[in-house]
Amino acid sequence: MTAIKIQNQRAVINRRKLAAAIADEVALTSAEKARPRVVELLRQALADGRTELARRLQEKPSAGHECTHGHAFLMDQLIRVMHDHVVNDVYPAPNRSTGERLTIIAVGGYGRAEMAPHSDVDIAFITPSKNTPWCEQVIEALLYFLWDLSLKVGHSSRALDDMVRMAKQDLTIRTALLEGRYLWGDQNLMDEASRRFWAEVVRGSEAQFVAEKLAERDARHKRMGDSRYVVEPNVKDGKGGLRDLQTLYWIGKYIHKVRNAAELVDVGLLTKPEYRAFRRAENFLLATRCHLHTITGRAEDRLTFDMQPQIAKAMNFADRTGKSAVERFMQFYFLQAKHVGHLTGVFLAQLDEQIASKRKARGLLAGFRSKPRIVKGYRVGGGKIAAPHDGWFQQDPVRLIEIFQIAEEDGFEVHPETMRMASRDAGLITAKIRKDKRANELFIKLLTGRNDPEMVLRWFNEAGVFGRFVPDFGKVNAQMQFDMYHHYTVDEHTIQAIGLLSHIERGELTSEHPLLSEIIHKVSSRRVLYVATLLHDIAKGRGGDHSVLGAEVALKICPRLGLDENETELVSWLVAQHLLMSATAFKRDLSDMKTIVDFVAEVQSLDRLRLLTGLTIVDIRAVGPGIWNSWKGQLLGELFELSEERLRLGHKRRGRAERVAQRKEDVAKLLGDQAHIIDDLDNRFDDSYWIAEPDDxxxxxxxxxxxxxxxxxxxxxxxxxxxxxxxxxxxxxxxxxxxxxxxxxxxxxxxxxxxxxxxxxxxxxxxxxxxxxxxxxxxxxxxxxxxxxxxxxxxxxxxxxxxxxxxxxxxxxxxxxxxxxxxxxxxxxxxxxxxxxxxxxxxxxxxxxxxxxxxxxxxxxxxxxxxxxxxxxxxxxxxxxxxxxxxxxxxxxxxxxxxxxxxxxxxxxxxxxxxxxxxxx
Missing domain, CATH: 3.30.70.260 (ACT domain)
Structure with missing residues (x-):
């Protein structure tokens, strides 16, 4: 039996005292007549235990492991008391046969001793063979006691042979039993169940289990939004949540029979620092989930907007200049989700290496395995680029940028073991490296890459190198805004916007963005557009106008990145004015010529207009799903065309009479045979109508x-x-x-x-x-x-x-x-x-x-x-x-x-x- 260590256990629940109180009630009457009083005693013990654990969580609001272990311990003791009462008082059987044996196993999260205050109680009843009447009576009595306590119980009752057969067939059952923990009952039967599970279910099915678990994870991610950075994340099932950590543990346990997450280090799947990151992330996520359950009074795993401020307060986050308590809490949450993503990558890579090394080459071509080739000093094999040895980045930290640039340019994936090294060595990016000319050239090439800069910049960010090389970007890493408009964290929004620019430039979104697909190839400087997109939200969370503050940041960063004086001023202007075009298009009357005059007075040139249009479109589109629509596209297109016309013609624009005449001519073409209506109604509509409304x-x-x-x-x-x-x-x-x-x-x-x-x-x-x-x-x-x-x-x-x-x-x-x-x-x-x-x-x-x-x-x-x-x-x-x-x-x-x-x-x-x-x- 794996013991759950809880400080001052009797303050949570005193099992002996509770059992004695139940025995006293039974002694006064009988088990049947004492039942209401027994239920009352159990219910009171559950309520008192939860109250004590809630008090402890309030005292130590980030102690996720302690809280979940505490609730598992509380449930363990209650079930043991119930079992003993049922077996000894309700259905005593002094001369039980070998078939009248029963063991109770805690499975799933309960088996891991990770129970939030309102988690399901997942248990399995195992019997030697088909249930005897006595076993059925005991199981039924135990379930009724649990239900009387208003607990949500997930249960199964199976004979040993059925357990083995069904575990082979069903991934969910297999996963639940994988975490089985002896709870109470016949210890020998538990040992036999465990032996048969490992010998008959697990042996030989390791590769299948890993494949099915990863497919299950991918399907869950897709269902939950497929991003770690959605602003209302699911703590349990969302990407970067608890289930992702549990998946790593399940895989490690299935293949290496580890008994706890710490042993993942012993079998080479995680390093000690990575295991510490695993525990920190798990502890924080468990604590968040416990607070969710405590505040809502139910099994709630969605970190919704109404919950976020309450949990931020419960976990002692405070306001800071430019960032509210809830934004600081959510930034910390997303940093943990990011760590989970990194751990998942290196864990699976290490697992892949272990599995590959065990495979034996067969056949005539066994001796002719393809060897990795060398590309610019890096090993490349299987589409992955890797550092040639462990000290590669320490010899030259600029390589931390170089490897990602090569990966983007040549379409390689960065080997997860190299990602692990990059994450470990990210601290080598110092002020000296940030000023290095070659490092900045490589970064600009990566940012403006023509293959897939979005994906590689995301790896660059998750390795922790991005925030080190551009410290201002590091400040918005995992930063969310507490509102319903922005769907992603600032860093994820920015990377998605850069990705959209790249897709549009490659002609992949022509039907969705015809205007930008046409003008993006006419801008004076690609890198101005990409750098402006990188920096447009760089100053969020600092207090004050992020556009103005961001423009100041651009003046400092751009020269370092290699941009000349004109490019630097242009990027700074774009960042300062990146909301101008959307504000004009969506909040002003485009038929009022003064709107266009004022907008053009600020924009001043066709090149600025094209650049601002590009930045505006990708900024809106990258806010989140459903934000961009054809209505916004139409308004931005209309503002662009009207401004372009004025910039081209200058003050030699058409007068009011000419504009009305042109509009009537265009409408006549649309009306066709009905064009006479224009003359028929000419005395009804004045010029302002003709100017204000579109032709159609x-x-x-x-x-x-x-x-x-x-x-x-x-x-x-x-x-x-x-x-x-x-x-x-x-x-x-x-x-x-x-x-x-x-x-x-x-x-x-x-x-x-x-x-x-x-x-x-x-x-x-x-x-x-x-x-x-x-x-x-x-x-x-x-x-x-x-x-x-x-x-x-x-x-x-x-x-x-x-x-x-x-x-x-x-x-x-x-x-x-x-x-x-x-x-x-x-x-x-x-x-x-x-x-x-x-x-x-x-x-x-x-x-x-x-x-x-x-x-x-x-x-x-x-x-x-x-x-x-x-x-x-x-x-x-x-x-x-x-x-x-x-x-x-x-x-x-x-x-x-x-x-x-x-x-x-x-x-x-x-x-x-x-x-x-x-x-x-």
């Missing part, structure tokens, strides 16, 4: 308007899937009246849609022509006929006052329930310089269904005319931008007027106000 939307609006006029419809609502923008176009044509915009916005929300863009027009005869682009809460368009009809009916009912918008909207659940974990303080800003005709109002607030409706209503009540609205979502945060005038068509110039509007909008954006309305509704 006008070509949809005009026939719709003409049909409504012909049929004398007072209200006409049209909804269709608009593929070019990845959204649904909703057009409302009717008599213009105050409050029309906020009512339509509210109705769209009630139908389950989110407005992402809106343009409001009034014709010369007082008709409203309002265009809305709509998506669902997950950023997808409405396509189905039933969805489009729901939108139409909801708008119709709202405009006919058939529904009360405010109470209905207040009742709607937030589609982004996870956003409740975040606090977003509303703020309002005004810009009278961004447009010649309008005041631009930006409202930052927590995203929720009723937000746009509430803001639009506040502006209606404040006597403002909304010309266009642009909605951008960043996870839990929304930025709604409005182009407005007062009722006389003037900008909001008076400070007191702006203050009154600001107060009304802040009130509308407030969650507290909304909460009161929910109660009233």
């Amino acid at each position: 939307i006008i070509a949809i609006n005009l026939p719709h308007y003409a049909a409504a006029r012909e049929k004398q419809h007072k209200l006409s609502i049209h909804a269709e899937y608009y593929e070019a923008r990845g959204a649904t176009l909703v057009t409302v044509i009717g008599d213009d009246h105050p409050g029309l915009f906020y009512r339509i916005a509210g109705a769209i929300h009630l139908a389950g849609g989110n407005v992402i863009d809106a343009r409001i027009h009034t014709t010369r005869v007082g008709k409203a022509v309002d265009n809305f682009l709509v998506q669902d809460p997950l950023g997808r368009p409405f396509k189905e006929t039933s969805q489009l009809e729901r939108l139409r009916v909801s708008i119709e009912d709202a405009l006919a006052n058939k529904i009360e918008l405010l109470p209905q909207l207040a009742k709607r659940p937030n589609a982004r329930a996870r956003s409740e974990s975040f606090e977003v303080r509303p703020r309002v800003s005004f810009d009278n310089d961004a447009s010649e005709r309008f005041t631009v109002i930006e409202v930052h607030a927590k995203d929720r269904p009723a937000l746009l409706n509430r803001l639009a209503r506040a502006m209606f009540e404040g006597n403002l005319m909304v010309n266009s609205a642009h909605v951008t979502q960043f996870g839990e945060r929304a930025v709604d931008t409005f182009y407005v005038t007062d009722l006389l068509g003037e900008k909001l110039k008076a400070a007191d007027r702006r203050q009154a509007v600001e107060e009304a909008l802040l009130d509308a954006a407030s969650e507290q106000v909304e909460a009161r309305q929910v109660e009233e509704a």
